[in-house]
Amino acid sequence: MSVALTGLEIFKQLPKTNCGDCGVPTCLAFAMKLAQAAAELGECPHVTEAAVAALSEASAPPIRGVEIGSGDSKFKVGEELVMFRHEKTFYNNPGYGLQLSTSMDDAVVDTKLAEAKASQFERVGQLLKADCIAVKNDSGDAAAFAALSAKALAATGFPLILMSDDPDAIKTAIDAPGVKDSHPLLYAATDSNHEAMTAIAKEADLPLVVKVESGSLEDLSALTEKVAAAGIKDIVLDPGSRNAADTHKNLVHVRRSALKSGHKPLGYPVITFPCEETDNELLETMYASLYTMKYGGIMVMSGLEAWKVLPLTVLRQNIFTDPQRPMQVDEGMYPINNPTADSPVILTTNFSLTYFMVTGEVEASKVPTWIAIMDAEGMSVLTAWAAGKFVPDRIAKFIKRSGMAEKVNHNSLIIPGYVAQMSGELEDELNGDWKIQVGSREATDLTVFLRDWSAA
Amino acid sequence: MAYSTPTQDMPGKIREVTIGTGDTAVTVGGETALPFHGFEGDTPNKPAIAIEIQDIAPSNWPEALTKEYGDSVNDPAAWAKKAAELGADIVALHLAGADPNNGDKSPDEAAEVIKAVADATDLPIMVLGCGNAEKDAEVLKKAAEVGQDKRIVIGPATQDNYKAVAGAALGYRQNVIGTTPIDVNLAKQLNILLGNLGVPEDMVLMDPSTGGQSLGYGLEYSYSVMERDRLAALQSNDEVMQLPIICNVTREVWKAKEVKTSEADAPEWGDQDKRGILWEAITALSMLVAGANVLIMRHPESIKLVKSAIDELY
Numbered sequence: 001m002s003v004a005l006t007g008l009e010i011f012k013q014l015p016k017t018n019c020g021d022c023g024v025p026t027c028l029a030f031a032m033k034l035a036q037a038a039a040e041l042g043e044c045p046h047v048t049e050a051a052v053a054a055l056s057e058a059s060a061p062p063i064r065g066v067e068i069g070s071g072d073s074k075f076k077v078g079e080e081l082v083m084f085r086h087e088k089t090f091y092n093n094p095g096y097g098l099q100l101s102t103s104m105d106d107a108v109v110d111t112k113l114a115e116a117k118a119s120q121f122e123r124v125g126q127l128l129k130a131d132c133i134a135v136k137n138d139s140g141d142a143a144a145f146a147a148l149s150a151k152a153l154a155a156t157g158f159p160l161i162l163m164s165d166d167p168d169a170i171k172t173a174i175d176a177p178g179v180k181d182s183h184p185l186l187y188a189a190t191d192s193n194h195e196a197m198t199a200i201a202k203e204a205d206l207p208l209v210v211k212v213e214s215g216s217l218e219d220l221s222a223l224t225e226k227v228a229a230a231g232i233k234d235i236v237l238d239p240g241s242r243n244a245a246d247t248h249k250n251l252v253h254v255r256r257s258a259l260k261s262g263h264k265p266l267g268y269p270v271i272t273f274p275c276e277e278t279d280n281e282l283l284e285t286m287y288a289s290l291y292t293m294k295y296g297g298i299m300v301m302s303g304l305e306a307w308k309v310l311p312l313t314v315l316r317q318n319i320f321t322d323p324q325r326p327m328q329v330d331e332g333m334y335p336i337n338n339p340t341a342d343s344p345v346i347l348t349t350n351f352s353l354t355y356f357m358v359t360g361e362v363e364a365s366k367v368p369t370w371i372a373i374m375d376a377e378g379m380s381v382l383t384a385w386a387a388g389k390f391v392p393d394r395i396a397k398f399i400k401r402s403g404m405a406e407k408v409n410h411n412s413l414i415i416p417g418y419v420a421q422m423s424g425e426l427e428d429e430l431n432g433d434w435k436i437q438v439g440s441r442e443a444t445d446l447t448v449f450l451r452d453w454s455a456a
Numbered sequence: 457m458a459y460s461t462p463t464q465d466m467p468g469k470i471r472e473v474t475i476g477t478g479d480t481a482v483t484v485g486g487e488t489a490l491p492f493h494g495f496e497g498d499t500p501n502k503p504a505i506a507i508e509i510q511d512i513a514p515s516n517w518p519e520a521l522t523k524e525y526g527d528s529v530n531d532p533a534a535w536a537k538k539a540a541e542l543g544a545d546i547v548a549l550h551l552a553g554a555d556p557n558n559g560d561k562s563p564d565e566a567a568e569v570i571k572a573v574a575d576a577t578d579l580p581i582m583v584l585g586c587g588n589a590e591k592d593a594e595v596l597k598k599a600a601e602v603g604q605d606k607r608i609v610i611g612p613a614t615q616d617n618y619k620a621v622a623g624a625a626l627g628y629r630q631n632v633i634g635t636t637p638i639d640v641n642l643a644k645q646l647n648i649l650l651g652n653l654g655v656p657e658d659m660v661l662m663d664p665s666t667g668g669q670s671l672g673y674g675l676e677y678s679y680s681v682m683e684r685d686r687l688a689a690l691q692s693n694d695e696v697m698q699l700p701i702i703c704n705v706t707r708e709v710w711k712a713k714e715v716k717t718s719e720a721d722a723p724e725w726g727d728q729d730k731r732g733i734l735w736e737a738i739t740a741l742s743m744l745v746a747g748a749n750v751l752i753m754r755h756p757e758s759i760k761l762v763k764s765a766i767d768e769l770y
Contacts, residue, residue, distance in 0.1 A: 084687070086680040121724065123672075221459040244768045249495045256462040265457055282734060282757075286765045289738045293679075293745050306726030310714060311671060311734045315742065318676040353674040360673065360711050364516060444587070448557050 005059050007032040013051035014044065021045050062258045063267050065092065066207050066234045066297075068132060069159025070183040075131050077236075077297040078269035083255060089322040094292055095131035096312055097161060097300040099275050102139040102148055109148070112303055113155045119309035124327050124352055128313035130158070130304045134187070135173070137164035145169050146176035153182055160184035161209075161271075161300070167196035174204055185209060185298075187271075188238055189227050191219075198230040207234035209271055215241040217253055221265040228265070235268045236297060242276050244287045251295040269297030276300075285312065292316050327352035328378035333402055334359065339368040341409040344453050346439060346446075347395070348416055349376035349384045357443040365447035370407055374398040381416045392422055392429040399430065410455035417441035463496045466690040470749070471657050472501065473700050475546060475631055476580025477607050482545045484661075484749040485700035490686060491745055492769045502770050503744055505759055506546035506582050506752045507539035508706050511561065511569045512553035517754075518716045520732045524756050532569050533576035540577045542756045543763065546609075548582040549573050554595045555586035563598035570602045582609040584633075584704075584752075585621075593620035600624035609633060611702075612663060618646065622655050633702055635663040638677045640684050647696045661702040661750060670708035671739045678703070682746035700749035705740045710754060729757075737761040 011031035022043045024030040033039035041047060041055060065079035075095050082088045098116045100109055113133075120129035133152045137145035145164060153160055154177075162173045162184050174180045188211035189197040201208040210227050212219040220239050227235060239250040254270055257263040274287040285308050288299040292315055301308065321327050328350050336359055348358050350373050362369045374395065376384035384390035399405075399413070413434045415423060423436040435456035440449045470485040482504045489497025513529045514522065528534040536547045551566050553559040566583075574581055583599040585592030596610045597620060603610075611633025613621035618634065625632035634650055636642040643664040650660055664685055665678035682701060689697040709715060714725065715732040725731055736758035740751050744766070753759050 084680070084683050085676070086684055118724070119726075217461070218459045221457070225457065244765070245492075245770075248492055248769060252493070253462055256464070257459065261460070261462050263457060263459060263462075265459070280764075282730065282737070282761055283764055285734055286737060286741055286761055289741055290745065290765070290769075293742060306724060307728075307731040307734065308726075310725055310731060311738050314672040314714070315675075315738055318672065319679070321676055323676070323680060353677065356673045360708075360713075363713070364711060 005035060005055070007035040009058070010034050010055060013047075013055050015046045015048075017046065019046065061267075062262065063255075063269065064233070064235065066185075066236055066269055068095070068161075068183065068185045068207060068298075070181060073131075073157050073159055074183065075159065080255070080295075081259070083259060085319060086323055089324065090320045093316055093320050094296050095298045096288065096304065096309065097132040097134045097298055098130065098158075098304045099134045099136060099273075099300050099302060100148060100152060101136040102141060102144045109151070113152060115306070116158065116304035117156045119304050119306045121310060121313070123314065123317065124329060126317060128310070128317060130309050130313070132159045132161055132185075132298070134161035134163055134300045137162075137166065137169050137173075140166070140169075142166070142169040142172040146173040146179075149173045149179055149184075150176040153178055161187050161298075163187040165190060165193060167193055167200055170197070171200055174200070174206070180204055180206075183207075185236060187211070189223070191223060194223060194227055195230075198227055198232055201232055202230070207236060208232050209236045209238050211238035212240045215239055215246055215250070217250060217257070217266065221263070224265045224268070237266065237268050237270045238273075239270070242273065244274075244277055244290065247272055247277065247287070248290060248294060251291060255295040270295065271298040271300065272296045273300045275302040281308070288312055289315055293319055326378045328375075329355045329373060331373055331375040331398070331402075333404060333407055334371040334373055336362045336371055337366055337368040339370050341407065342455075343368045343370055343408065344412065344414055344450060344455075345370040345372055345404060345408060346414045347372045347374065349374055349379060349381050349390055351376070351378050351380045351384075354380050354443075358446065361443045361446040362450065365450045367447075367450040367453075369450060370404075372398075372402055372404055372413075374402075382418050385419050385422070390419065392426040395426060396429040399434065405433075411435055412437050412456040414439040414449075414453075466490070466497055468690040468693040468695075468698055469498075470689060470700055471698050473631060473658055473661060475504070475582070475607060475609055477605070478578070480578050480580060481607070482580055488690070490690065491747055494770060499770060501749075502766055503748060504545040504750045505543075505762065506548035506750060507542060507544035507759065508548045508550055508584075508704075508752050508754050509535040509539055509573070510550045510552045511566065512559060514552070517710055518732070520715070520728055521710055521755055533572040536573045536576045536579075540579055542759060544579060544759075546580045546582050546750070547573060547577055548584055548752050550584045551586055551595055551599075553586075554588075554591055556588055556591055558586070560591075563595045566595045567598050567602045570599055574603070574606065580608065581606065582611075582752075584611060587612070589614055589616035593617040596621050597624040600628040600630045603630060604628050607631065609661065611635060611661070613646075613650070615642075615646065618649060619653065622650050622653050625659060626653065626655055629659075631659050631661060633661045633663050635666065637666045638664065638674075638681045640664075640681055640688065643681075643685060644688075644694075644696055647699060651696070657699060660699050662699045663702050663704070665703055665743075669703070669705075669739065669743075670712050671735055671742070672714060673708055673712060675739060675742060679742055679746045682743070682748065686747035701747050702750040702752070703740075703743040703748040704752040705736060705743060706752055706754045709736045709739050733757045733761065741765055
């Protein structure tokens with residue numbers, strides 16, 4: 001994801017020979033295609049290295065994307081382009097991390113690791129789970145730190161954050177079995193150790209957190225510039241604030257600096273520590289929720305129990321859904337309250353919100369019911385009807401492929417009240433095989449409707 | 457590259473609305489910054505929390521919730537006292553029993569309950585109809601009359617009954633909730649219609665989320681519509697949108713299966729109590745972040761959590 005450059009800005013960097021070798025007649029036309037991401041710079045055989053450098057610098061995302069971990073468990077944070085999700089979308093899910101420390105008992109560590117690993121859920125076709133483990137070296141024993149890091153990795157396969165102020169300890173942990181190849185995030189370069197930390201991160205080619213104690217973004221900005229100048233590209237920021245009000249303020253200011261002021265030293269994702277902001281594990285989860293909505297990149301928690309991870313990851317799924325592409329559920333016949341062949345059949349579309357509202361109300365009604373969910377490209381009933389996706393000929397085809405006729409021994413089909421006008425046409429389309437009944441307009445009125453229902 | 461704090465000044469200001477009278481009166485709104493952005497504008501009034509009680513014992517609340525209220529759910533006056541003990545800023549009396557499909561209690565019966573609740577607590581009172589537009593027009597009119605001189609809140613006033621409901625509010629100088637489906641333009645239109653009726657802006661709370669939403673069940677739609685409402689009010693200085701926002705967090709949350717399912721039935725979801733408390737509290741927090749000034753809530757522990765978060769962030 002990159003920031004849009006205008007065609008003219010790109011044009012200035014092209015050879016301006018109009019040779020046509022790129023397949024487009026003029027350099028200006030090629031520049032316009034580049035601006036729309038309809039072509040790639042490499043398609044011009046004559047572009048200079050200086051131009052490539054200038055354009056890639058200028059088109060670099062305002063907030064760098066940083067990858068942590070390797071293989072299937074790797075995740076990427078950053079690359080966000082807007083302050084508010086309705087402006088476009090939020091792209092990369094922030095990560096939730098579990099904090100372990102070398103001073104914890106083995107039994108506590110084992111329990112926490114097991115909880116973190118077990119906390120995964122399937123919802124609307126997505127796997128929801130936590131993302132990483134932050135291992136903190138607070139005993140000062142480098143060997144114990146390395147051993148705990150290797151253990152956490154082996155037990156969960158989750159990406160690691162290696163936390164120590166001591167560069168030698170970080171180095172020891174990187175060398176522990178499997179750790180370097182798992183592409184951990186190193187924590188942290190500070191005022192006092194940044195030269196050594198930068199050297200380690202550079203040599204091992206690993207991402208690095210830049211941290212100040214002061215909570216001051218001015219200080220953080222200055223230190224980040226030094227680390228970046230030393231050649232580190234993959235940076236994560238820790239402004240050092242450890243109370244929710246200051247952390248929230250810093251998150252807002254970092255995002256705004258990067259997007260609105262074009263301030264490159266703060267153009268990185270931010271790591272937060274709700275676990276260090278309160279001893280109350282419920283309140284900690286509230287702060288993690290706040291940072292999920294407002295610009296956190298990684299949230300490190302004291303524990304990743306299922307009751308915490310479920311609401312957090314569902315919130316993340318809600319907030320990071322593309323507002324232009326609504327969440328969809330799979331087409332099919334959904335049995336609610338153990339329906340039989342005598343139960344009513346309700347037809348609706350596969351817009352996730354429609355699905356949730358209808359299934360929720362039907363569940364609450366306690367009436368055994370089949371809900372026939374038709375693929376209408378994730379649109380709500382009225383939108384899909386207006387767009388021609390939820391109309392008699394398409395519905396007729398869906399009824400055939402759904403196997404509805406084999407599920408019930410009656411031939412009554414309930415359609416949403418909002419599309420009552422199509423009932424005659426739909427019956428014709430179905431050659432009279434099904435009798436159409438008009439249901440309620442709102443899902444909230446379904447209980448009454450279903451309790452009074454009988455087959456036609 | 458020198459850093460300078462990227463402060464954003466907002467030209468707009470949310471209007472203040474006062475609910476109740478005397479020492480317990482609650483004022484909401486008045487801010488000139490986005491929610492929790494006290495670092496760059498005025499945020500004179502913290503969001504208020506209304507605890508929901510009902511005229512009839514709830515039939516569809518999960519046990520995880522009813523156990524918190526014990527026998528008080530059978531007596532609105534006792535329930536109101538309990539709500540006050542739990543730290544409510546406002547008592548929200550939901551006239552669930554007025555629903556033609558759920559008891560069809562008359563406006564006079566509603567009046568009796570409202571009086572009993574008002575006698576039981578000094579807190580400001582909010583009277584919420586059953587959601588049936590026609591019936592609400594009758595019972596909320598009665599509520600406005602019974603609540604005379606108490607500056608209560610009545611609602612919802614919708615597209616279908618706003619003339620009757622807002623008319624009653626106007627007649628008795630009560631506050632009114634304007635409720636619209638999740639859409640910026642519909643919210644704006646209802647605000648204009650209320651204005652055309654002569655309802656002063658300092659008497660209106662807007663509910664732009666159809667009266668409810670829940671984490672996991674379309675929360676993101678309400679969230680983004682509310683963020684847009686707030687940006688219209690503060691950044692674009694659209695006066696029609698500068699009303700405090702109220703959100704009912706309770707109704708959809710406590711229907712969610714993630715809240716109702718026991719740990720025995722869903723061990724993979726973990727502790728049911730904590731899960732339910734967080735489900736309501738996180739939904740509430742997301743509504744505050746998006747711009748809510750008043751929340752209607754149910755679970756005592758969720759309410760405590762939200763209050764702690766508000767205190768920390770203000």
